[in-house]
Amino acid sequence: MNERAAAYQATEGGALDVDTGFYDRVAVAPGTHELVESFEVPIRSGRAWHVPAGHLCRIVSVAGPQVGDLNVWNAHDPRERMWAARTRQLQRAHISTYDRIWSTLPFLRPLLTVTADSLAGYGEDEHGGRVHDLLGSRCDPYVNRMLTGEDFDFHCHSNLTRAVLPHGLTEFDVHDVLNVFQCTGLNDEDRYFMKASPARAGDYFEFFAEIDLLLALSTCPGGDLSVPLWGPEARDPLEVCRPLGVEVYRAEAGLLEGWASPPRAAYRNLHGVRRPEWTDVGR
Template identity: 75%
Template sequence: MTKHYPAAYQVSKGAALSVDKTFYGRIRERQEARTLIESFEVPIRSGRAWKVPAGHLFRVTAPKGPQVGDFNLWNANDPRERLWAARTRQLQGAHVSTFDRLWSNLPFLRPLVTITDDSLADYGVDEHGGRVHDLLGTRCDPYINKLLTGEDFHHHCHSNLVRAVLPHGLTEFDVHDVLNIFQVTGLNHDDLYFMKACPAKPGDYLEFFAEIDLLCALSTCPGGDLSLPMWGPDAKDPLEVCRPLGVEIYRLDDSLLEGWKQPERAPYHGLHGLQLGKATWEA
């Protein structure tokens, strides 16, 4: 039997990683205290970007059945602050669900969103160790496709996200590691990344509370529900298993936001050991 080994990142002072489950649970439960202000679908093999004000709620949905979505996040007012997938893996887990948070990069290091609801929360861990909504892998891209197949394909998630953010003044250099929504992944016995068929059914969703003003971007993966291999000797074009994804944005009643405030940037304001332009080293 494998011994449970403790997580490396643990709080030694204060409550930096604590989540007010009563507050976020109330948001999830009081469906009557939200107003739908915008909804749209992202067509197959495409991407779209949108903004969400702080204190609002949004959902990514599977309106027509299983489909994987690659999701990016930025501070809408300063896109230098963006989702940090690696640190989120360390603080929350390689797969996320209700009450988990997506954290931003340095020097900001604060929650961008808190997950308030997940219709696939009961998926758990399958017989191969797979879990849903992963931060293990990253977006598919035309560079790796060319490397593996020798062919050009312009609608990988990286390319979809690039096209989506261009109207917002961002470029390919701003697209970063993603949250793979509705995607089941894990590590096999060779410690290599695997993907499985998406378990989402029509109407499934992952719901987020915006902790700050956000720019979001979503790609409908060209692999569709990932039930067909995209690479390797059995690879084929999975166009037949591609479906759109939906986005819904909600304004919350003021009563739900009582006591909430936007998270502040990380409190470290040191100079990384630098003083007066010179490095100082302490034994």
């Protein structure tokens, strides 16, 4: 027995077995798909948008390194949203091409599948850092107040909160994030560290929407995280803050032949509870 083997194993044809050929075919390439929406998220702000099932979305580092905090919901039922912890277990702590983001219980299905990642070759650096982080969460004004005694209204939690308000959601719907372009790891004390993003202008992170999605992205007020945010060396990292671009593509219809949105989890939600006997009377 390999004591370091992944706990959750893929079996051929099973739920964790990804058809890589399909996702290679639908990945965005010049002239393959129709660009239906494109915008930039300014520094220290957030924006929410829809990506229909069968469409693709790219997050682009348009002006240089910049971290983006991403939230994902079912566009029709925000109770179904990305589950960072289970995604870490089913996929990995830092995701890349062919990895998926999974939804919360009782839904438990892929919300999106990563189709392209210009930083896929980054791997693990000399400090143990990797990119596109599910290890940590969004920065927020509550922790900031606790650590510094000061209020700051443009942390990622606040940016995401403002972004989703027009869509009928609130702060309570904002959840743990995928930190796009963020480089993180665990140090020798098993503590979370962040380091400067290796992204450069033109780098991108692309994914395929498995169901109709509502997404929200915050341009982190820490910018590229090359400046300490807390501690004795902390200073305002405004100079290293940059916008992020978002592109949404409609996949060419012929490429989607045979694909369908994944169903909800097959478990019947009984949890050991049995129906009262009187409910069967008259049947």
